[in-house]
Amino acid sequence: MAQHGSGRLGVLTIEGDEGWSVAELREALGRRGVVVESIRSPEELPSVAGRSGTVLVVTGPRSAIGLGEVLRELLSHRPSAVLLALDRHLMHELEVPLPRRQVIGFRAFQGARGRTSVELSAGSDVPGEVLDSVTSLLRAAGINALQLRGADPGPVAPRVVAAYAAQAGALIRDGEPPEAVEAAAVHRLCFGLGPIGAVRSFGRERLEEALRVSERSGDAAEGLDVMRDLLGDSDSAAVPDPVPPVDRMWSVDSALLLAGVVGELSLLASEIGVDRAELDTYVRDLLGSPVGPLAYADLLGLDAIAQSLRRGPVPSRWERGLKPLIERGELGAKSGRRFLRWQVELAEEGKVRYELRGAYALITLSRPERLNALDEGMWRGLRSALRRANGDDRVRAVLVRGEGRAFSAGDDIAMMAAWKGFGDAKAWHDELLMPLLRELLEHSKPLIALVDGIAFGGGCELLLGFDVVVASERSLFSVPEVLIGAIPPIASSLGPAFLGRKIARYALTGEWMTADQARELGIVDVVVHHSQLEQVGVEFVVKVIRSSPQSIRSVKEVIAALRSAQWPLLALGANRLVSLASTEEFREGMEAFLGRRSPRWFLGKK
Numbered sequence: 001m002a003q004h005g006s007g008r009l010g011v012l013t014i015e016g017d018e019g020w021s022v023a024e025l026r027e028a029l030g031r032r033g034v035v036v037e038s039i040r041s042p043e044e045l046p047s048v049a050g051r052s053g054t055v056l057v058v059t060g061p062r063s064a065i066g067l068g069e070v071l072r073e074l075l076s077h078r079p080s081a082v083l084l085a086l087d088r089h090l091m092h093e094l095e096v097p098l099p100r101r102q103v104i105g106f107r108a109f110q111g112a113r114g115r116t117s118v119e120l121s122a123g124s125d126v127p128g129e130v131l132d133s134v135t136s137l138l139r140a141a142g143i144n145a146l147q148l149r150g151a152d153p154g155p156v157a158p159r160v161v162a163a164y165a166a167q168a169g170a171l172i173r174d175g176e177p178p179e180a181v182e183a184a185a186v187h188r189l190c191f192g193l194g195p196i197g198a199v200r201s202f203g204r205e206r207l208e209e210a211l212r213v214s215e216r217s218g219d220a221a222e223g224l225d226v227m228r229d230l231l232g233d234s235d236s237a238a239v240p241d242p243v244p245p246v247d248r249m250w251s252v253d254s255a256l257l258l259a260g261v262v263g264e265l266s267l268l269a270s271e272i273g274v275d276r277a278e279l280d281t282y283v284r285d286l287l288g289s290p291v292g293p294l295a296y297a298d299l300l301g302l303d304a305i306a307q308s309l310r311r312g313p314v315p316s317r318w319e320r321g322l323k324p325l326i327e328r329g330e331l332g333a334k335s336g337r338r339f340l341r342w343q344v345e346l347a348e349e350g351k352v353r354y355e356l357r358g359a360y361a362l363i364t365l366s367r368p369e370r371l372n373a374l375d376e377g378m379w380r381g382l383r384s385a386l387r388r389a390n391g392d393d394r395v396r397a398v399l400v401r402g403e404g405r406a407f408s409a410g411d412d413i414a415m416m417a418a419w420k421g422f423g424d425a426k427a428w429h430d431e432l433l434m435p436l437l438r439e440l441l442e443h444s445k446p447l448i449a450l451v452d453g454i455a456f457g458g459g460c461e462l463l464l465g466f467d468v469v470v471a472s473e474r475s476l477f478s479v480p481e482v483l484i485g486a487i488p489p490i491a492s493s494l495g496p497a498f499l500g501r502k503i504a505r506y507a508l509t510g511e512w513m514t515a516d517q518a519r520e521l522g523i524v525d526v527v528v529h530h531s532q533l534e535q536v537g538v539e540f541v542v543k544v545i546r547s548s549p550q551s552i553r554s555v556k557e558v559i560a561a562l563r564s565a566q567w568p569l570l571a572l573g574a575n576r577l578v579s580l581a582s583t584e585e586f587r588e589g590m591e592a593f594l595g596r597r598s599p600r601w602f603l604g605k606k
Contacts (some may be wrong), residue, residue: 009047009137010055012039012074022056024116025108028141035312046077054134056083056106071103081130083120104134105148109157110201112192112288115143117290146282148275153272155206160264160283161198162207167260168195171252179239180248181257187245188254188539189296190546192288195257196239206215213373245443250528255308255535260307261293266339276339290546297359298332300538312530333358343394352381353403354388360541361389361398361445368404374458375412379432386439386447396552397544398443399537400466401450402459407475410457413484416581417590425581429574429591437490437570441563446544450537451475451515452530461490463523464498467559468540472530477523480510485589485599488578494572497566499523 009029011022023412026036039048039055048055055074066083074082083106105121118138122131131147138145146156153159153253168181182194199207266282281293289296297305303326309319329335334357336344355362363385366370372378382400389398402408419425439445440462451471456478465470471477479488479495488495488507495503499522506513506521518524528536544552580586585601592599 008035008037008051010037010039012055012057016375028116028143032141034141040355054081054083054137059237078530081134083134094481104131105152107155111144111286115144115285117157117282119146119156121148121159124150144282145277148272149276151272153268156268157286158202158206159268160261161202163260163264164257165195165199165207167256171256176252177248178407179243180246180252182239182243183246183249184252184254185257186243188249189258190290190542194243197241215422250526253308253532255313257306258293259309260458262297265294290542296542297535298339298342299333299541300535301327301334302338304535349381349384350377352378352385354385356392356394359396359545361395363398363400365402365408370412371406371409371454372402373409373412375415376432383436383439386443389443395445397446397448397541399448399450406454407451408459409454410459413590413593417594418579422578422582424579429578433574437465442560444553446552448537450533452533457481461488464490464494469524470526470528470536471518471524471531472533473515473527474530475515477513478510479507482508483510484584484593487573487577489573489577490570493569494566497569561591574579
């Protein structure tokens with residue numbers, strides 16, 4: 001038998017032309033030095049089959065008539081493998097029996113960015129080394145290849161894309177603009193192939209056939225009907241290609257798009273017993289995602305995926321399938337296992353909780369009974385948690401959130417009221433405030449704040465040290481220190497330097513801001529529905545993961561240098577707060593706040 005690995009592939013075309021998939025395959029293999037030879041006549045079969053070892057047979061997609069005799073002739077020349085571009089479930093139509101040990105089903109699809117994805121379907125009687133050898137040849141040429149051994153589930157890629165498109169269609173049917181849905185997939189989930197683009201690439205007929213093969217109907221078919229109406233007869237819609245980011249994309253529950261893909265992959269994995277990690281990698285490259293859909297679901301948490309499905313426009317058997325996993329505590333990266341295995345850690349730094357969730361750290365301010373007010377323990381705990389994340393190479397990004405109905409209400413006024421004067425305030429400044437600010441402003445990892453509820457005083461000011469701030473629509477912001485005889489040291493120093501003149505209004509008056517007003521001012525980057533807050537945080541983590549680690553470090557170093565240049569200004573604001581701590585007005589402000597009364601300011605009194 002001719003040995004594979006000779007750097008050659010024979011291509012025999014039975015019906016029609018080779019199509020884009022073989023042309024792409026020729027180009028990819030050619031770039032890697034593999035010779036692709038065309039078999040133009042039966043007389044060339046012996047020499048090409050002998051030289052190439054592996055022969056790809058391209059035939060019509062729906063008929064095997066006349067193919068059997070050609071294949072029997074080809075196999076008589078003993079190639080190591082025949083890749084048959086015909087679904088294995090149609091092989092029974094061949095007029096002659098085939099030696100299954102040498103025949104591997106071959107399906108090719110065009111995925112994100114025009115890259116070819118190939119599925120190799122082999123029966124259990126095909127030797128593993130033959131299948132591995134063919135797979136290695138394709139992968140070495142940059143082809144996205146998936147091995148399917150044993151029972152053939154039919155085309156995997158169209159099944160996944162059909163589920164993806166069906167969820168998108170359901171969202172569009174429920175009123176989400178098509179452009180916003182496509183933008184949510186491309187610019188939030190970072191999929192190179194949006195659902196509308198996927199339907200354009202695969203074609204409606206192929207996706208509908210995939211639904212029939214997988215015995216899916218109902219919700220999925222209805223979603224594809226929406227896509228059919230949207231695209232019309234020309235497979236084009238009034239959605240730009242490529243689609244730009246749009247504001248409405250932040251209102252789309254993007255987890256529903258992911259859930260469709262994850263649900264179908266989970267069903268496929270149970271049907272065919274394929275390795276989940278390999279299946280995840282195949283679909284990752286098919287859709288052009290930075291991480292595989294199963295890994296993405298693990299990072300989000302299966303409980304979050306299930307919640308999105310419950311809120312979704314259509315009931316789903318996928319949510320019912322997740323229920324027993326959630327009940328067993330298999331939640332993904334937060335528990336250490338589900339689709340993939342993750343490294344996890346949990347530590348309590350006083351009232352600050354630290355969690356390692358695979359690729360990111362989640363820090364939670366956990367003093368909800370006091371609206372996460374920053375007492376001495378909270379200042380120390382937050383600094384310790386940030387230092388832990390900074391020193392862990394597994395952590396690519398850090399999320400910080402508050403437990404309960406506040407991110408943080410700011411400094412604990414009871415703590416400040418207990419200061420006896422300048423000395424106590426100076427100790428707080430030296431031991432707590434400035435060390436935490438330095439850790440925050442010079443942190444080497446991207447810092448992402450998730451604000452849901454109140455962010456007042458120091459809780460609002462700390463946000464100026466984060467790289468990304470995501471807030472829920474119900475959040476409120478204020479720097480009201482002047483109302484209690486103090487000063488917002490960060491807002492009055494770094495605020496104008498980073499945000500401009502408009503912050504002065506709020507530092508001088510203590511007025512409240514809505515989330516949208518805070519976004520306009522520059523404190524907040526993105527406003528989303530509170531149900532999507534952590535989900536959007538993980539989306540930003542994935543955006544960091546797709547970026548070069550050394551590039552991220554370099555950007556952070558430059559940002560830290562800029563912030564450090566403002567350190568004298570920040571120190572001025574902090575020192576001014578310390579100097580106020582020994583004044584009568586400061587004492588009156590503290591007592592008035594704790595006594596729930598208005599302060600009695602005395603005009604002209606020093």
